[in-house]
Amino acid sequence: MNLILERTDAVPFFTEMSSVFKALGMRARDYDWFISDIETNYYGNGFTSEDQWMTGEALERFITENTVQFIWAVFSAFPKGTRFPVEVAPTVDGFPGYWSGVEVASQLANALFEIAAWDSSATILVGLPGKATERFVSVYPDAKLLVSAGR
Numbered sequence: 745m746n747l748i749l750e751r752t753d754a755v756p757f758f759t760e761m762s763s764v765f766k767a768l769g770m771r772a773r774d775y776d777w778f779i780s781d782i783e784t785n786y787y788g789n790g791f792t793s794e795d796q797w798m799t800g801e802a803l804e805r806f807i808t809e810n811t812v813q814f815i816w817a818v819f820s821a822f823p824k825g826t827r828f829p830v831e832v833a834p835t836v837d838g839f840p841g842y843w844s845g846v847e848v849a850s851q852l853a854n855a856l857f858e859i860a861a862w863d864s865s866a867t868i869l870v871g872l873p874g875k876a877t878e879r880f881v882s883v884y885p886d887a888k889l890l891v892s893a894g895r
């Protein structure tokens with residue numbers, strides 16, 4: 745299922761990933777991540793603006809040790825141990841699928857799900873498992889189906 749969280753007072757700022765994972769009832773360390781189209785208010789501890797593969801443990805450490813707002817970014821989740829050359833990295837602003845009005849899939853083939861930070865004003869969740877969707881909506885009742893949020 746695909747959701748968007750925007751126009752809400754329920755979060756102190758978009759997209760602080762440790763809060764997103766907590767609301768989903770998930771841990772970053774349970775997956776490996778391809779992170780792309782990155783702009784954030786903090787880089788450091790091995791994290792840069794370059795598109796990158798990151799272990800779930802490293803991502804979890806980075807987001808729990810630092811208060812980071814991701815302004816733009818796409819987090820593509822994969823089973824642990826996944827690595828392959830990414831020829832076309834997922835983008836946020838340049839991806840029209842979010843606003844197409846139809847159910848969209850993760851931009852990278854075989855990604856389990858995708859989390860996108862949209863211009864520090866929305867969190868977009870694509871391909872979420874049912875339980876994570878239910879949990880996120882229970883924490884953030886302002887979240888709505890992405891297909892109904894077409895711009």
